[in-house]
Amino acid sequence: MLVHPSRNPQITRAKVRFVEEVPRREAGSGIGDSYLYKGEEGTWKGSRSHALMSALRGLGWNLAAPLHIEPCQLGLSNRNYKIFCGDFGPLLLRIFGPTVGDSNPDERHIQDSGFGAHVVQRFDWGRLETWLPGRAMRREDCDNSQMLAALAHELRRLHTVAGRNHNDLNFTNVLVCDIGDPPTTHLLDFEYAGPLDPPFDVANFFCEWMYDYQSPRWFELDSTRFPSDAQARSFVAQYLEITDCADGEVSAFLKEVQARIPSVHTFWIDWAMNNFSDQDEYVQYAEQRQILVD
Numbered sequence: 001m002l003v004h005p006s007r008n009p010q011i012t013r014a015k016v017r018f019v020e021e022v023p024r025r026e027a028g029s030g031i032g033d034s035y036l037y038k039g040e041e042g043t044w045k046g047s048r049s050h051a052l053m054s055a056l057r058g059l060g061w062n063l064a065a066p067l068h069i070e071p072c073q074l075g076l077s078n079r080n081y082k083i084f085c086g087d088f089g090p091l092l093l094r095i096f097g098p099t100v101g102d103s104n105p106d107e108r109h110i111q112d113s114g115f116g117a118h119v120v121q122r123f124d125w126g127r128l129e130t131w132l133p134g135r136a137m138r139r140e141d142c143d144n145s146q147m148l149a150a151l152a153h154e155l156r157r158l159h160t161v162a163g164r165n166h167n168d169l170n171f172t173n174v175l176v177c178d179i180g181d182p183p184t185t186h187l188l189d190f191e192y193a194g195p196l197d198p199p200f201d202v203a204n205f206f207c208e209w210m211y212d213y214q215s216p217r218w219f220e221l222d223s224t225r226f227p228s229d230a231q232a233r234s235f236v237a238q239y240l241e242i243t244d245c246a247d248g249e250v251s252a253f254l255k256e257v258q259a260r261i262p263s264v265h266t267f268w269i270d271w272a273m274n275n276f277s278d279q280d281e282y283v284q285y286a287e288q289r290q291i292l293v294d
Contacts, residue, residue, distance in 0.1 A: 048125060052093070055121040055128060061088040069093070078189075082131065092117060095126040098275065102127060106164045106193035113162040116188050132186060137174035139212050139225060145234065146182045152238035154185050155201060165201050167192040167267070170208040199256035202239065204264045206232060206257065232257070265289040 056063060065086035072080040078097050084090040096102065102122060111119055117129035141147045151174060158166060166173070166187060175186040210221040227235070233245040236253050244250075269286045276282035 048123070051123055052128075055123075056083075056085070056088075059088075059120065061085055078126075090131040091120065092129040092131050093126065094129060104191055104193060106195075107190040110158070110162045110164050110166075110190045110193055115158055115162060116186065116190060132175055132188075134175040134177045134186070137171040137176050137185070138214055139171065139209065141171075141176065142209060142227070142231070144183075147176065147178070147185070148231075148235050149238045150183050150185045152235050153241075154187060155198075155205075156239050156241070158187055159196060159198050159201070163196050164190075164193050165195065165197050166190060167194050167201065167204065169201050169205040170211065197260070198239075199253065200260045200263060202236065202253075203257045203260035204267075207261065207264055262293045265293045269293070 053063065056067075063085055067085045068083065070082040072082060072092075079095040081093040081095075082090050083093050102124075110116065117132050119127050119129055121128040137147070137151070155166070155169070158164070168189060168191075169187070173187065173189045175188055177184045177186075206227050209227055210223055210225045212218055212220075212222070212225075230245070232254060233250055236257070237243070237245045237247065237250050240247075240249060240253060242250060266289075269289050272282040272286040272289075
């Protein structure tokens with residue numbers, strides 16, 4: 001049986017990155033080079049402004065019409081914006097946060113293998129990507145067997161085709177398109193990608209089940225939401241493309257998943273302490289996860 005220790009819910013983890021749009025009336029817009037977003041003038045002035053405008057013109061955009069820039073909520077590691085101008089766009093503008101960049105060769109390898117949004121322009125400080133329609137995966141989607149099957153198959157495809165780990169597989173990094181039947185999923189945000197270790201990715205995903213990213217207190221954990229043995233077996237069987245959830249190969253893989261859970265905690269403990277040790281909420285986050293390791 002796959003088990004997880006009881007947890008203290010008072011843990012903060014500010015690493016959520018996904019596209020949930022604010023109402024258009026709250027977005028910044030302008031004409032020509034004057035397109036500053038209210039409250040973020042430092043982001044749009046100077047070299048970044050000129051680089052963005054030059055890139056859009058190079059893509060064939062006519063910037064005579066107002067350029068709309070809509071901030072996407074939950075972009076705490078990166079700042080994400082939906083941009084469009086008249087009939088041009090939309091595109092996703094991603095501005096790197098302090099712990100993220102564009103220097104991970106594994107991320108580029110995954111993108112070059114056809115996963116995630118297509119990068120149309122790179123900057124030193126961010127990049128432009130194609131806009132993918134859909135919504136963030138939610139915890140309740142885990143009760144949808146078709147949704148979990150779609151994600152398990154997409155994760156296996158990542159591991160098989162790209163030969164890399166995602167390493168940050170949480171609901172905000174899974175794009176769901178559930179208009180059709182069956183639903184489809186896309187994996188996003190590969191900045192923490194690394195060498196292939198499938199049980200680690202699955203262990204990280206199972207730990208993320210305890211987070212509710214739709215809640216205002218998304219950082220609180222609910223250990224009762226950790227997948228049951230039946231749910232874990234079903235997901236792994238789909239990943240392994242095995243019909244019998246009781247198959248010995250499923251059990252062996254789950255044993256490896258269980259063994260990776262301490263490493264998952266250590267991964268995010270190091271992330272918090274290496275980048276945010278001067279902020280109390282991250283220190284608490286790291287201390288609480290350290291309890292689970294000990």
